Every structure is written in structure tokens, then in C-alpha cells.
Amino acid sequence: MYLGYDWAVLSSEEDARYRMAPLPAPQTMKERILETADKLFYLQGIRAIGVDTIAAEIGISKRTLYNHFPSKDALIAAYLERRFVTQRPSDKPPAEQILATFDSLERRFAAKDFRGCPFVNAVAELGPTDRAVKKIAIAFKESRRLWFRDRLIELGVADADALATQLVLLVDGSIAQDLVRDDPAMARAAKEAAKVLLRNAGVDVGDDAPKPVKRRKLAPR
Amino acid sequence: MYLGYDWAVLSSEEDARYRMAPLPAPQTMKERILETADKLFYLQGIRAIGVDTIAAEIGISKRTLYNHFPSKDALIAAYLERRFVTQRPSDKPPAEQILATFDSLERRFAAKDFRGCPFVNAVAELGPTDRAVKKIAIAFKESRRLWFRDRLIELGVADADALATQLVLLVDGSIAQDLVRDDPAMARAAKEAAKVLLRNAGVDVGDDAPKPVKRRKLAPR
DNA sequence: GCCTAAGTACACAGGTCTGTGTAACCAAAA
DNA sequence: TTTTGGTTACACAGACCTGTGTACTTAGGC
Incomplete structure (x- = not known):
């Protein structure tokens, strides 16, 4: 969870281990919004989740969210575009x-x-x-x-x-x-x-089923 | 569209052809609600359609709808149950x-x-x-x-x-x-x-592809 | 030390939604 | 004729939603 302004407090007063690890990683705010929107939209449904919920989950104000995305529709579009990842190439057959x-x-x-x-x-x-x-x-x-x-x-x-x-x-x-x-x-x-x-289609997919088509016995009627 | 109380007016004043055909059929109110809910829920989405919309489409008051279904959830359940029709038997092979x-x-x-x-x-x-x-x-x-x-x-x-x-x-x-x-x-x-x-699986599905499995020529590599 | 960019808190407008309460109305049965 | 059951119109409570306005705060670069 994003900590917002408590960050400063944290880095001055808390245990050094927490200070050293930049916690959830130095993500850009936009990416953090998208990540959370993704989780909530996908798991609970786009219509079921309001922008308030997303902002609250990250710990930011709704205003900040709207500073990065002009509308919920834009956020939805960005969510889907982010999901549209191309498969990484493989060298397997x-x-x-x-x-x-x-x-x-x-x-x-x-x-x-x-x-x-x-x-x-x-x-x-x-x-x-x-x-x-x-x-x-x-x-x-x-x-x-x-x-x-x-x-x-x-x-x-x-x-x-x-x-x-x-x-x-x-x-x-x-x-x-x-x-x-x-x-x-x-x-x-x-x-x-x-x-x-x-x-x-003539592709060899290994293992079972030898070439001749196996005929099962048919039921009497 | 349901005509409600105008029904009486219609049958006394309108063309006989309209009178003879019991218009949208003497459906029960519950069935009329379900029919409309089905159309709207299915076409536009369950979350996208409010009970107001359904009542308005039929021409009844929201109160009447709630007199037949205790909640929207109940209406949704009834909508899905109504969709759950069993296929009629067939004598074809x-x-x-x-x-x-x-x-x-x-x-x-x-x-x-x-x-x-x-x-x-x-x-x-x-x-x-x-x-x-x-x-x-x-x-x-x-x-x-x-x-x-x-x-x-x-x-x-x-x-x-x-x-x-x-x-x-x-x-x-x-x-x-x-x-x-x-x-x-x-x-x-x-x-x-x-x-x-x-x-x-050994089922005869007629037409193309004679018994022997047709092998396509494979590309060089 | 100052400026800017980004974020915050918070209120609010205007809309929609589900669900209820209430008094009046009407048709048909008793 | 009176009763009864289903319906209507309408208001309203209480959520929740999207989106905006505003004044304040903070961090980092200059």
C-alpha cells in the first residue's frame, strides 16, 4: 500500500530497513493507479468499482487520480491497453x-x-x-x-x-x-x-493414439 | 408495449381486429415483468438496467414491480431461471x-x-x-x-x-x-x-474426409 | 530562499440507484 | 353495495457514482 506523505515521517523516524527498500518500488503515480485499477476492475468488475475505491486503495486523493486520467472511461481504456501484452517470443518448436x-x-x-x-x-x-x-x-x-x-x-x-x-x-x-x-x-x-x-491437420504432437483411427464398438441400437 | 388500464377503452372503442386478438396475450403481470427484464438485462447488461427502467418500459409503476419481486436480486435470479429452458427432444439421429x-x-x-x-x-x-x-x-x-x-x-x-x-x-x-x-x-x-x-471418436459425420487420415505435406523445416 | 509541479483535504453539484411509505383508485367478487 | 386485492402516483431515504472547484502542503530544483 502506498503511504503518501507518511513517507517523510517514515524515512526520518522508522527502522532503516524500511527506509532502504523504496517500498513498493519507485513506480510512477500513473502506473500505480493503473496497477490498482487493474486488480480491482479485473477481480470485481469495471462497473462494480468506483474511482473512489481505486483512489482509497492506493491511499491517494480522488483529485490526483483525475489529474492523471481525464475520466473513468479513459482509465478503463488504459486498463485494457495495459492488459494487451504481446507474448514474448519462444525458441521452442x-x-x-x-x-x-x-x-x-x-x-x-x-x-x-x-x-x-x-x-x-x-x-x-x-x-x-x-x-x-x-x-x-x-x-x-x-x-x-x-x-x-x-x-x-x-x-x-x-x-x-x-x-x-x-x-x-x-x-x-x-x-x-x-x-x-x-x-x-x-x-x-x-x-x-x-x-x-x-x-x-498432420501435425506431430507426440505420444498416444497410433496412426490407424481407433474404432470403438458401437452400441446395439 | 403494455397498455394497462387503456385495455378496456381499447376493447370497447377500437377496431374489432384488435379486440379479437388478445394483443400481447393475457399474460400474468409477473410474466410481463420477466419478459421485459429479460430483454433489457440481456441486451444491455444487468448492472446497466435499473428497476425504474424496466417498470417504465412496461408502463407500470415501480411499486408494482416490487410487489412481485422482493428485490432486484430476486428478479435477476428469476431472469436467469427463466433462461434455463431445457432443449425439446428430437427424433433425429x-x-x-x-x-x-x-x-x-x-x-x-x-x-x-x-x-x-x-x-x-x-x-x-x-x-x-x-x-x-x-x-x-x-x-x-x-x-x-x-x-x-x-x-x-x-x-x-x-x-x-x-x-x-x-x-x-x-x-x-x-x-x-x-x-x-x-x-x-x-x-x-x-x-x-x-x-x-x-x-x-469413431462417429460417422458424413461427407468429406474418407476413412484414411489425410496427411498434408509438411514444410521443409 | 523561492518557485514550481504534484499531491492533499474536503466540499459539493448533479445524477443514478434500490427500496419503502402512503393515500387514492379501480375492477370484480361477495 | 361493500369489500378486497391489485394497481397507481408520488415523495423520499440513503447509498453511491462521476467529476469539479479550491485553497493548502510538500519536495525538489534553481
Whole structure:
């Protein structure tokens, strides 16, 4: 928690250990606001959180917040833009990268502070009215789809475009399911489905299921 | 729009055609409230709509609304319960039923009043706090999963449970994607993926892709 | 020591929201 | 005719929300 003016008091009177560590790090005020807004917006919902709450949580005045962001809408936009981080490049083989996506998804599901996709949630909350929010949500979804597509092209998959779309369906489906069910196993289910789709497109995803399609016996009627 | 007391006036003075057709049907007041709440909650968001707005839209007083529902929370719960309709039985073969799900999804996406899954949206909007909402959302999702599972069992699929889960991932994924992108093609993509998954489980889904798994040529590296 | 930029405290306008209280009204049943 | 149950109009309490205005304080650079 930010301490505001008590800082001076702290550095003159308190234990040196507290003085030496610049506490929550020498962040810029804007970044501190965004960080807190992110936590509250994401965890509790954009509409559920007022600017007062954000300011109070940081320990700053509402006026300061409005000195950095002209309106709540601007803060919301900044929140979403900050969430729009591009994946860092990996040197692992593309197929592994794709499947690793689902593993990381599973880890995120297991964390108790996971609350679905911030972009989908924002669109759901803010309704069809908010053009700005929708725009950035679309951009985000498309960027993720293209990430899959690039790797599929690298793998020589014929219809990389279509398969990439199918993979993002699995990602978003597992996110939605986990949001309501709190069940990280949804990520594993998505991964298994992804493997089937990849194998079907000629991608080698290792381990189980030998080439010949296994036929289960059909029930009598 | 509900006409309230003008009803009597209408039936005594207006054209007989209007009199004969019981206009919006002799609905109970509760049902009329729910119908309007449904439209507004779903289209604009639960938090975005106040009880005043609902009452005004019907043309009744806010007091009347509160005489039928003790609180907005109760109205929200009733709204979601009303949305929880069970699918009507079909005599078509199970595989067709499953695939038809995605066709109907596509039609719903194409309608301009589609705004995602009301249950997922409610959970996203109302946050992790609201136990009641989450409970009914879970029940809904599970019921849909079991619907798939029953048909897969009928088809003799070995791991019907796992495959049913994967199919609901595709459903929810396409819903989330369409919510942000407004692209009904997401339903088609989900259907194609579903076909692959079904075929992989030994289900005959007709048309393309003869038995032997088609191998695409791989890129040089 | 002075100036400036940033932050603070605090009040407040104007809006919305949920929920209640109350007296009058009307239709239809008794 | 009288009663009864559902409805209306309207005011209001009490929160909470976004956004602004203002005068004061503080830290750091000059």
C-alpha cells in the first residue's frame, strides 16, 4: 500500500530497513493507479468499482487520480491497453508452443485470482454501446488468433487460418467454462481437443493414439 | 408495449381486429415483468438496467414491480431461471442433433439481438461474490454438457464424458468470440472442429474426409 | 530562499440507484 | 353495495457514482 506523505515521517523516524527498500518500488503515480485499477476492475468488475475505491486503495486523493486520467472511461481504456501484452517470443518448436498455451492456461485457472478474459468481460459488462472497448477487445482476440496462425504456418499446416480460429475457440471456451465452474481441468480438456485437431491437420504432437483411427464398438441400437 | 388500464377503452372503442386478438396475450403481470427484464438485462447488461427502467418500459409503476419481486436480486435470479429452458427432444439421429446445435448457434449469432451467453455474462458482471448467480450458471453449463454426453453415449462413444466437455468448449468459445467480433462464422468454425473431434471418436459425420487420415505435406523445416 | 509541479483535504453539484411509505383508485367478487 | 386485492402516483431515504472547484502542503530544483 502506498503511504503518501507518511513517507517523510517514515524515512526520518522508522527502522532503516524500511527506509532502504523504496517500498513498493519507485513506480510512477500513473502506473500505480493503473496497477490498482487493474486488480480491482479485473477481480470485481469495471462497473462494480468506483474511482473512489481505486483512489482509497492506493491511499491517494480522488483529485490526483483525475489529474492523471481525464475520466473513468479513459482509465478503463488504459486498463485494457495495459492488459494487451504481446507474448514474448519462444525458441521452442511451434507445436510445443501451441500446446504450452493450454498448460499456462491451466496454471492461470488454478490461481484463485483468475476471473476470465478481461476483454470478454469488459464487452459483456459495458454492453454493445462502448465502441472503444469493443475495438480493443477485437484487436486482442485477433492478435491471439494470428499468433496461433503463425505457428501453424511454420508447421506447414494447409489451412492455418481455419485451424487457428478453431484453437482460439478452445482457448476462449475453456476460459468461459472455468469462469463459471472454477475448474482448471477445462484447460486440459481444451488441450486434448487441440491435439486431436492438430494431429488431424498432420501435425506431430507426440505420444498416444497410433496412426490407424481407433474404432470403438458401437452400441446395439 | 403494455397498455394497462387503456385495455378496456381499447376493447370497447377500437377496431374489432384488435379486440379479437388478445394483443400481447393475457399474460400474468409477473410474466410481463420477466419478459421485459429479460430483454433489457440481456441486451444491455444487468448492472446497466435499473428497476425504474424496466417498470417504465412496461408502463407500470415501480411499486408494482416490487410487489412481485422482493428485490432486484430476486428478479435477476428469476431472469436467469427463466433462461434455463431445457432443449425439446428430437427424433433425429444423435450425430445430427449434435451438429445441428452449431447451426442453430450460427443462426442466433446472425440475429442482431445476440449478446453472448446470459449466464456467463451474469457471472462476469456480478463478480465472484454472487453465489446464487454462479450456482445457476454452473447448473446450466452442466446441463448442456450432459445433453451432449447423452447423445455421445447413444452413439457408443467410449469417453463420452471427455468429448462432451470438449464440445461445450467449442460452443462457449464460439459464443465468446462472436460476442466480441460479431462474426457468425465462428459457429461454422466450431462445427468443423466438432466434426473432427467426432470423427476421431469413431462417429460417422458424413461427407468429406474418407476413412484414411489425410496427411498434408509438411514444410521443409 | 523561492518557485514550481504534484499531491492533499474536503466540499459539493448533479445524477443514478434500490427500496419503502402512503393515500387514492379501480375492477370484480361477495 | 361493500369489500378486497391489485394497481397507481408520488415523495423520499440513503447509498453511491462521476467529476469539479479550491485553497493548502510538500519536495525538489534553481
